[in-house]
Amino acid sequence: MxxxxxxxxxxxxxxxxxxxxxxxxxxxxxxxxxxxxxxxxxxxxxxxxxxxxxxxxxxxxxxxxxxxxxxxxxxxxxxxxxxxxxxxxxxxxxxxxxxxxxxxxxxxxxxxxxxxxxxxxxxxxxxxxxxxxxxxxxxxxxxxxxxxxxxxxxxxxxxLPCSGLTTYNAVTNAKDTVERAMRYKGKSSILIVGAGGLGLWCIGMAKQVLPKTTRIVVADIKKSKLDVAKKYGPSETVLWDSASLKQDIVERTSEAGGFDAVLDFVNSKITAEIAQECLGIGGIHVMVGLYGGGANISLPKIPLRTQRIQGVLTGTVRQLKEVLKLCETGKIRxxxxxxxxxxxxxxxxxxxxxxxxxxxxxxxxx
Incomplete structure (x- = not known):
């Protein structure tokens, strides 16, 4: 061999x-x-x-x-x-x-x-x-x-055993929060940070697992990656260009009330800080990426806004079998x-x- x-x-x-x-x-x-x-x-x-x-x-x-x-x-x-x-x-x-x-x-x-x-x-x-x-x-x-x-x-x-499984686990961790928002507000939204391989998987997983009318926004620092992401059917894409100030990016990304879930497939200092600024009351911040570094996050804001931070690392054999069933339909690209x-x-x-x-x-x- x-x-x-x-x-x-x-x-x-x-x-x-x-x-x-x-x-x-x-x-x-x-x-x-x-x-x-x-x-x-x-x-x-x-x-x-x-x-x-x-x-x-x-x-x-x-x-x-x-x-x-x-x-x-x-x-x-x-x-x-x-x-x-x-x-x-x-x-x-x-x-x-x-x-x-x-x-x-x-x-x-x-x-x-x-x-x-x-x-x-x-x-x-x-x-x-x-x-x-x-x-x-x-x-x-x-x-x-x-x-x-x-x-x-x-x-x-x-x-599927790594990137597919990881994104499925991230989406299912956010599912209850997103469904709750849909019940109480009549609408729901998620922000996917990173339009690489994991982010592209996530668009498809989210469209199949979350409420059908959930607004899906994808952010990345490269326009070329966002151009690819658009082919997977998100509601919107947003460029986090390095020339912009953090607050400008937050204002350009945020929506009224904030996102119900942010799924960060980069998880760097800057993405974690922007994610927290864009997260709404009762929202969940799912950290997946292993970029590295530390972040300056307001700790009182998390309990005051009843937010949750959830780390995700791959998934289980049972979840992998669920992913295979989901992919068997042909609806995941x-x-x-x-x-x-x-x-x-x-x-x-x-x-x-x-x-x-x-x-x-x-x-x-x-």
Whole structure:
């Protein structure tokens, strides 16, 4: 099998060849067809993430060892089954992989809530477990592998366990608040911050999950990304250009009474501060992005306006199955896709790092 490894931070990934792995007793091996290039992969490559009060490095964790094969957005064909694997899956099935495995022993993992596991040391493509920048991958437990509906393509599916699932979780976290606004005010509105891959997913998810008349506004710093977003049917787009003062952007973005929900897929200092200024009474601010930094937010304003801040990190296996059912209808559109060979993955990672990727980049295996 062929794979791409991060051997040294900021160096080009190294292509290597190793034997195809054998499946664990209760696990499977997937022949990968598509693997998404996520910003988290880039963070591993640069070996740093801004936590606001400090810059953390992946290699500071003693359980994180280089070289590592990144990639956690994986779809493909079931290649082999473990000898005691108890599953309805069959060799040759088209499948998608849930990568957020957790420790497998705590109460959260036992209740299908691995994003809350305190020992997330076994995520595919991070630290311990090799990921999707490879022609094959071993998944230790078949319960994390889901058969695809016939109507869902493999390239579309590879993005669902991360960007699709995350945006669905963000929208469903805002759903009760938005529905309450609709009941009491007769109208509802949301602001989506960021028109990249996640933001484009979010437009489609919101149109299917939230009340049909919900006003959906999308903001971004790049007009080119907003032009793409308009094709996905938001109510309005707004440019947050760097030349404008923050208060000018707030005034240009806000509506009477404020938004019922802000879903921030950037989550930087400036986007968090603008989001709070644009949020209405009783609104929810869903923080998703991992841009980094800290923000100056009025703390008394949150209880005085009965607002809520909710962090979202991926989702559960159950939610991924719900996403697949939603996508089976054909009403959720994928972001624009750009395909790369494994040997050209550095081109995709560089575009993601510089914020220049339109839609999503994915690795295509023959």
């Amino acid at each position: 062929k794979r791409a490894e991060i051997v040294k931070p900021n160096d080009p990934l190294v292509i290597s060849e190793i034997p195809i792995p054998d499946p664990a007793a209760n696990g499977v091996v997937i022949k990968i067809r598509y693997s998404g290039v996520c910003h988290s992969d880039v963070n591993q490559w640069t070996n740093e993430r801004d936590y606001g009060d400090r810059v953390g490095r992946y290699t500071d964790n003693p359980q994180y060892k280089l070289p590592i094969v990144p990639g956690h957005e994986i779809s493909g064909i079931l290649h082999s089954l473990g000898e005691t694997c108890c599953t309805e899956l069959k060799i040759g099935d088209r499948v998608v992989v849930y990568p957020w495995l957790g420790c497998g022993e705590c109460g959260y993992c036992n209740e299908d809530n691995t994003p809350l596991c305190e020992h997330r040391n076994n995520i595919l493509g991070f630290g311990k477990s090799s990921g999707g920048y490879a022609s094959h991958i071993a998944v230790g437990d078949a319960k994390f592998v889901i058969k695809l509906p016939d109507s869902v393509s493999l390239d579309f599916a590879c993005m 994928a972001p624009p896709l750009t395909y790369y060979k494994l040997e050209d993955v550095m081109e995709a990672m560089t575009l993601v790092k510089n914020g220049e990727m339109t839609g999503r980049g994915i690795i295509k295996f023959e």
